[in-house]
Amino acid sequence: MTINTIKIRDDHKSLEFVADGDAFMRKTDSQTSWLTGETFNHTDLRKGIEPWLTSLFQSEHLSLLVGSGLTHAVHYLATGEGAAGMDALTLSNYQVEIDQAAEKAAEAAGREKGNLEDQLRAANELLRGLEILQKDSEFEALRKELQIGMHAFAQSILTSETGIATADNERREHAFNTLVTFLMSFASRTGVRDRLNIFTTNYDRLIEAGAELAGLHLLDRFLGKLTPIFRSSRLDLDMHYNPPGIRGEPRYLEGVARYTKLHGSVDWVQTGKDVRRIGLPFGAASVDPYLQAPGLSEATTHELMIYPNAAKDRETADYPYVELFRDLAAAVCRPNSTLVTYGYSFGDEHINRVIRDMLTIPSTHLVVISRDDPLNRIMHTYQEMGRPSQISLLIGPALANLTTLTEYYLPKPAIDKTTFRMGELLRQRWDANQSPAAQPTAEVGIGDVSDLV
Incomplete structure (x- = not known):
């Protein structure tokens, strides 16, 4: 049976339990100050979890970090199956060398094996090396294969979006309603609090689609209407309104959040020196037709800003990702800040380093919500950080299932x-x-x- 793990409030160590339907039973002898008895249910857990999360969600600064778990959860609600995965990169040259480099990178990051991102990163570095060595034929052959690989990668992302967009009406509506409830549980903050910061490592536009349905305004670094352009200057732009008959400073508009896609997006394209967002519909069959426009005619899927991107030099390889990770550090590494992760497996050392630095501030708190921990990376990171009083855990399908989470445990600020x-x-x-x-x-x-x- 699947083991569920929970640690909240003043618990000294986590409580493990197994589920038999809606009935739960302790697996360990650990005791909690807020839960008694060997058997309990969702209602018993809600009495301890929901008030705790409600208080944390009203911290001065609140951030939400979303991983691929959210995409898989919503896709499952809509279609009954998980989202499309990332297939390995197949090359006719340097396959062994690139795979070995990907494995070493994965091992250094604490992962068991390399994935497509590790392969693309190693292949892009090799591509730059071939260009320096002026091996034109090998450079061109690898560049074409990388372009094919990036196209397949982008197609897998769109396939997941299409699965949700074309699902049965009733199931799709339930999936999006659950997503809207999930997002608004975080975004419904009082006007005197700092805006919610949403960060995601996903390349799809699921959060954007949910925000549109919820009427949630997302503020990011892109400015413009037709093909918005990424700007390095991060002004604290916001949305306000003037209450009728009231003089003085304008008030914050409700339903506004700051949004950052740490690894780029399937609709971001590098055009010359700029990064632009193209008008790619949610669930589009292919990205190619939307690149056939003036100013984008030379762009291909090789120029899609999907981390790690296919830029040909170090300066553009770091851009815009270095700006995005700086936004993450600036948002969470502040006093009285709470960071909630959902569906993030702690496989990105860049992000883990920021979280580790955040927890050096005593008034910060980390809430980890995940349906599973198959590689034990979450618990390993929890033990490695050594700050149990600043970390809450909700791990397991009985706690982190998206429907269960929104119905029982997330606060209802509205x-x-x-x-x-x-x-x-x-x-x-x-x-x-x-x-x-x-x-x-x-x-x-x-x-x-x-x-x-």
Whole structure:
């Protein structure tokens, strides 16, 4: 049976349990201050998890880091199967050398074996070496094969989008409704708090699609309407409104978040010295027709800004990714900051380094939500960081299944203010109807109402 792991609040160590339907049973002898008994269910867990997450989500700074787990979860809800994976790169020259370099890179990052990204990174470095050595024929042959590989990679991303976009109406609607609920649980912050920062390592546009359905405005580094251009200057642009009849400073507009795709996107293209975003529809059959436009006519899938990109020199190879990772560090490495990860397997050392630095600030907190940990990277990183009081864990299908997570454990900020007002109203009515001698009883009742928040 699958083991689920939970560690929240003041737990000294994680609690492991197994699930039999909606009934859960402890697997270890660990005790928690908020949960008693050997058997429990979702309702029992919700009493401890939801208030804890609600308080963390109202930190001064809140960031969400999304990995491929979100794409797989939404794709499964829509189609009943996981999203398309990344096939290995097949080359006619230097296959062995590139595979060996990819394996070494994966081992250095703490992963068991190399993936397509490791292969592309090694192949791009080799391509640059062949260009320096002026081996024109070998350079051209490898460049063409890399272009084919990048095209196949982009196609696999679009295939996953297409699977969601063309799914059965009822299942697709349920999948997107769940995604919207997930996003708005984080984005519904009060106007006095800093904006939510959303970071993702995914190349697809699933979050963008969910944000459109939710009416969530995403602020990123791209400026423009037709083919937005990536700008290095990061101004604190925001959205405000003027309340009718009120003079003074404008107020923050609700439903706005800052958005950063750390590894690029399937609709980002390098054109000359610029990086632009093209109008590629969600679930398009191919990217090629949308590159046939003035200013983009020389661009191919080889110029897609998918990390690691196919740039031919070090300066452009680091751009724009160095800017994006700087945004991550600036957002999370601040006092009173909470970072929530969902579907991220801790396989990217660049990101892990930033998280490690974040936790050196005592008032920061990391919440890890993942459906599984097959390579034990999450628990290894948790133990390696050595700051258990600053880390909460929700690992396992009983906790991190997207539907279960949104129904039971994530806060519902849209109704929190209403619940507070209801509690205050009940407090006033209760106090008004009780005699002075009965006031202590009223205090106990009020505490019970507050527990509903």
